[in-house]
Amino acid sequence: MELKRKRPFQGLTTFIKTAGAYLAAGLLPRRVKKPIILVGGNLGEKYEDNAAAFHEYLMANFRERYSIHWMYDPDTDYVEKKGIEDGVPLGSFRNYLLFFRAAYTVHGHSLMYDIAPGIDKYIFWNKKTTMVHISHGIECFKKILIMPEDVPLLERCDVFNCASRYERGIKRDEWGMPEQKLPVTGMARFDRLPYNSPAEKVRDILFMMTWRETLMDLSEEDFMASDYFRATEGLLKNAEFQRLLADHDARLKVVLHPFMKRFEDHFKRLGIDSTRMEFRTFDDISIREEIHRSDMLITDYSSIFWDFVYMNRPVIFFTFDQEAFLKMRGSYLDLDKDLLGYKARIIEEAAGALATVLDGGNPGNPRFEELSEYVDFTDGKNCERLAFHMFAKDGHAAPAVR
Numbered sequence: 001m002e003l004k005r006k007r008p009f010q011g012l013t014t015f016i017k018t019a020g021a022y023l024a025a026g027l028l029p030r031r032v033k034k035p036i037i038l039v040g041g042n043l044g045e046k047y048e049d050n051a052a053a054f055h056e057y058l059m060a061n062f063r064e065r066y067s068i069h070w071m072y073d074p075d076t077d078y079v080e081k082k083g084i085e086d087g088v089p090l091g092s093f094r095n096y097l098l099f100f101r102a103a104y105t106v107h108g109h110s111l112m113y114d115i116a117p118g119i120d121k122y123i124f125w126n127k128k129t130t131m132v133h134i135s136h137g138i139e140c141f142k143k144i145l146i147m148p149e150d151v152p153l154l155e156r157c158d159v160f161n162c163a164s165r166y167e168r169g170i171k172r173d174e175w176g177m178p179e180q181k182l183p184v185t186g187m188a189r190f191d192r193l194p195y196n197s198p199a200e201k202v203r204d205i206l207f208m209m210t211w212r213e214t215l216m217d218l219s220e221e222d223f224m225a226s227d228y229f230r231a232t233e234g235l236l237k238n239a240e241f242q243r244l245l246a247d248h249d250a251r252l253k254v255v256l257h258p259f260m261k262r263f264e265d266h267f268k269r270l271g272i273d274s275t276r277m278e279f280r281t282f283d284d285i286s287i288r289e290e291i292h293r294s295d296m297l298i299t300d301y302s303s304i305f306w307d308f309v310y311m312n313r314p315v316i317f318f319t320f321d322q323e324a325f326l327k328m329r330g331s332y333l334d335l336d337k338d339l340l341g342y343k344a345r346i347i348e349e350a351a352g353a354l355a356t357v358l359d360g361g362n363p364g365n366p367r368f369e370e371l372s373e374y375v376d377f378t379d380g381k382n383c384e385r386l387a388f389h390m391f392a393k394d395g396h397a398a399p400a401v402r
Contacts, residue, residue, distance in 0.1 A: 014091075014118035021096035022125050028101070032067070035394070036101055040071035040115045041108030041136060044090045045258075047078055048287050050134045050188040051108035057188070057383035059085070062391075069098060071115055091117045102129045104390060108136040111153050120149045123156045132159040132390060134188060137303030138374065139170050143330040145213075146175075161386050163187040163306075164376040170332050183389045186382030187375075189307070192288065195378045196312045198364040199295035202357055205245075206294035207236075207254045209318075210302040214328060216259070223263050231320040231347070236272055240351040245276045248358045252298075255290060258282035296357060297341075298350070301325065305341065310375065312368045315341030316353045340367040340374075 037058065041051025047070070058068050067086070072079045074089035088095050099105065099116045107114035111123065111131065146154070160181055162168040168182045212228060223229055235241060236254070245252060254277060256264055261281070268279050291307050296314040299305055305315045317339045319325070326335070333339065342353035356362060377385070 011118065015122075017091075017093050017096050018116075018119065018122050018125070021093060022100055022122075024097055025100035032101065034065065034067040035103035036098055037062075037066050037068045037104045037106065038071055038088070038098055038102050038115055039068065039106045040090070041134075043109060043113045044071055044073035045076055046282075046287075047072075047082055047084060049108050049136045051106060051114065051136070052288075053188040053192055054106060054134055054383050054386065057191070057387065062387065065394075066103075071095065090115075099129070100126055104130045104132060106132045106134050108134050110150070111157075112149065120152055123152045126156075130159070130390065130393075131157045132161065132386075133157050134161055134386070135163075138163045138187060138306050139167055139303075140306075140332050140374070141210075141301040141303055143332060144175060145329070157181070159183065159390065161185045161389075163190075164374055166374045174332065183386075184376055185385035185389055186377035187306075188383050188386065189288070190310055190375075190378075191380045191382050193291070193307060193310055195310060195380075196368070198312045200363065201361070202248070202295040202314065202363050203250050204294050205250055205252045205296050205298060206290055207252055207298045208302055208304065209257065209300045211257045211259045212321075212325070212328070220263065220266070224266060227321050227324070229263070229266065231318070232267070233270055234347045235318065235350055236270060236277060238347050238351050240348075241354060242272075242276065244351070244354050244358050250276070250358060252277045253290065253294070254279045255285060255287070256281050295363065298354075301331070306375070309340045309365050309368060309371050310378070312364045314357045314362065314365055315339075316344055316350055316357075317341055318344050318350045320345065320347075340370055341365060 039051055039055040039058065041049050055068070055070055058066070062068065069086045069088045070079065070084050071090050072084075072087050074091065078084075079087040088098060096116060099119065105111065105115045112118055112120045154177075158181060160171055160177055162171060162182050162184045163186055165184055168179070168184055171177045171182050172179050209228075209232060215223060215226060215228060218226065244250070254267065256267060256279065264281055287304070291304060294313075296316070297305060297308045298316045298318060300318050300320070305317070308315050319335060322335055322345065325331070336343070342356065344350035344353050
């Protein structure tokens with residue numbers, strides 16, 4: 001699946017830049033003053049998630065030993081606004097030159113979107129760089145869709161860090177990855193989160209649904225008739241749901257998935273009381289900040305639910321299309337038994353779960369104690385474990401990695 005629309009002649013310009021950079025890298029001295037590290041995530045469009053968390057850690061602890069660069073989409077301005085040092089625009093000649101000279105690349109989604117656009121066709125030209133997939137969430141809900149362009153990238157990557165032995169089992173047994181590529185280091189962004197920190201009272205609620213591949217090419221009329229839109233609209237307009245928010249002076253922030261851009265206006269025109277519910281897009285908020293400030297989460301199948309369980313905050317799973325979802329994509333979890341939170345298949349059950357939280361004064365996650373079955377580390381040293389695993393060959397002392 002193409003995550004970004006291709007520009008005219010993009011294939012040709014990518015080849016010219018890639019070939020030129022490959023030749024130039026071969027002519028330049030092989031030794032550099034500092035080994036080069038390229039880090040990227042979220043298709044270069046945002047400074048979020050595990051890639052950004054690990055980049056921050058590297059900049060704070062390893063910039064004297066390594067030349068560290070963040071890769072960004074040149075159509076964005078967040079690098080300048082956030083003051084991110086040593087940013088490199090994706091798709092530039094410098095981008096490809098650094099790729100062939102890098103000692104390490106670290107990406108959260110895909111090498112061809114986060115680190116070097118279109119590099120899947122030329123990935124084996126680079127035989128010396130250690131390539132690390134840091135992932136953007138714990139693999140559990142959605143079974144991975146391996147597309148043809150993904151195969152060489154998966155084969156070429158050297159490290160797929162895992163949040164836990166549970167996740168390593170998925171990547172080893174379901175993905176077919178060699179175990180030596182799967183160190184259990186923990187999830188980088190969890191180092192930013194306050195472990196076991198339920199709110200005193202639930203006031204700020206994050207509502208974030210994930211995407212469906214079946215929605216990608218729908219017309220606007222077909223989208224509005226889809227179960228996805230109707231279920232979301234039905235829950236937000238439900239009288240009991242709205243009463244609970246009003247009675248408890250709670251606020252709901254609806255954050256739309258980045259692939260939802262075409263349909264944003266349909267959500268904003270639902271006619272819902274804006275004093276209680278706010279619609280925001282992926283472009284104009286920080287997911288990191290929203291997770292921190294939110295007291296609970298309502299989702300369907302988004303992996304950010306792990307962040308809320310980690311913080312011991314309630315999660316309502318609104319799985320209105322469970323059978324269709326399992327048929328379309330499949331899940332590594334048993335959606336009837338393994339969800340760490342409240343389960344709701346219909347709108348009335350979702351409203352009832354919210355009542356349990358708000359009327360019952362339950363600010364914690366009812367299945368928090370089961371987190372240890374899926375997450376191995378809560379010590380705030382996940383970035384450290386990953387860094388020392390990566391850099392062990394450089395002579396740094398490496399702690400034991402399970």
